[in-house]
Amino acid sequence: MRLLHFSDTHLGFNDLEVLNAQNINQREADFYDAFEQVVAQIEALRPDFILHTGDLFHRSSPSNRAITFALEQFKIIDSLGIPCVMIAGNHSTPRTNLSSPILKIFENFKNIHVAYSQAYEKFAFEEVVFHALPHMNDETKALSQIERCEQNIDPTKRNIMLLHCSVGAHYLMAEFGEWVYPREKEALFAQMDYVALGHWHGFGKVGKHENVYYAGSSERTSLNDKRNSKGFALVELGEALHVEYHEIAIRPIKTYEIDCEDFESAVAALHVKDVKDALVEVKLTNLTALQSIDIQTRDIKNLFEGALHVSIKREFKGTSNDTGLGDIEALSLEAYFLEHIKEESSDAEFARLKDKIQGLFSSYEEVSDESA
Numbered sequence: 001m002r003l004l005h006f007s008d009t010h011l012g013f014n015d016l017e018v019l020n021a022q023n024i025n026q027r028e029a030d031f032y033d034a035f036e037q038v039v040a041q042i043e044a045l046r047p048d049f050i051l052h053t054g055d056l057f058h059r060s061s062p063s064n065r066a067i068t069f070a071l072e073q074f075k076i077i078d079s080l081g082i083p084c085v086m087i088a089g090n091h092s093t094p095r096t097n098l099s100s101p102i103l104k105i106f107e108n109f110k111n112i113h114v115a116y117s118q119a120y121e122k123f124a125f126e127e128v129v130f131h132a133l134p135h136m137n138d139e140t141k142a143l144s145q146i147e148r149c150e151q152n153i154d155p156t157k158r159n160i161m162l163l164h165c166s167v168g169a170h171y172l173m174a175e176f177g178e179w180v181y182p183r184e185k186e187a188l189f190a191q192m193d194y195v196a197l198g199h200w201h202g203f204g205k206v207g208k209h210e211n212v213y214y215a216g217s218s219e220r221t222s223l224n225d226k227r228n229s230k231g232f233a234l235v236e237l238g239e240a241l242h243v244e245y246h247e248i249a250i251r252p253i254k255t256y257e258i259d260c261e262d263f264e265s266a267v268a269a270l271h272v273k274d275v276k277d278a279l280v281e282v283k284l285t286n287l288t289a290l291q292s293i294d295i296q297t298r299d300i301k302n303l304f305e306g307a308l309h310v311s312i313k314r315e316f317k318g319t320s321n322d323t324g325l326g327d328i329e330a331l332s333l334e335a336y337f338l339e340h341i342k343e344e345s346s347d348a349e350f351a352r353l354k355d356k357i358q359g360l361f362s363s364y365e366e367v368s369d370e371s372a
């Protein structure tokens, strides 16, 4: 049995003030392009099942364009006759019950099975049962829904779980209302043939569990996400579980640093390569206030001709903001917490607390981060 697992496609996300030839925000178009690449792979690979683990749309009330695009793409998927199971993530779940969940638009598709009602749902097929746990705003309710999942395990079939959450505190995205899967219920994973996760935007296995995988997002929803590889998982369920990562082509992000201690030679030493259509991020370090006035944004941008967008970060001498809290998506929770303590305390106090913090984190989580 082969499953294609993808996730976090965030249709309708847009960023940067760049329009393409069709007058569509270029980054929004990039997300549509990534999605189309996955659909082309579905057509080529013909898996037995398709899984989407949440955040199909970036917002719970997406734009007309995003909805239209999704309907067109799922019409293609539906026509293949391959069952597709999809759950709602935090981005596509309404915060109040006054609005209707967007994933309801797929209710009348023959082969698309959606779980969006903040409750456990089971989709049973001849050889396999899919246990869908969509995003839930209420954590106490979530626990009872996990228990329903436990009761519905069918030992005569394959069992596959779909979730949109952080397993442990390691996969938090620093977003409002995200759901942390309760630690005491992680034992349930061992009873599953595969656990398909959404929420974290990098592909990877969840450290201590051999059968639990994040598919990752299909594009980056923030320039702080420096991963240059996005894709989906192709899951083979035979005698053993075999998970293969398939990459799609996305717009690259390139980072450069110009040390303004010696600006001229730092610029001369820059190796600007393959920046055509790329997202470029340049960090100017060791700046003095006077220099910062002298160095024009336009002159820096001109160094990266052909790039889609150049963002410039200015860091002044004597301030150590090089791993600022803005970089949260690139940091682990441990690093984030350490950074916070460092900012709040004296050097001596920080040195004392650092060991304690690291000790606490290592006893709490022993994950290997394959998704970085």
Ligand SMILES: [Mn+2]
Pocket: 008, 054, 055, 089, 091, 199, 200, 217
């Ligand atoms: Mn997401």
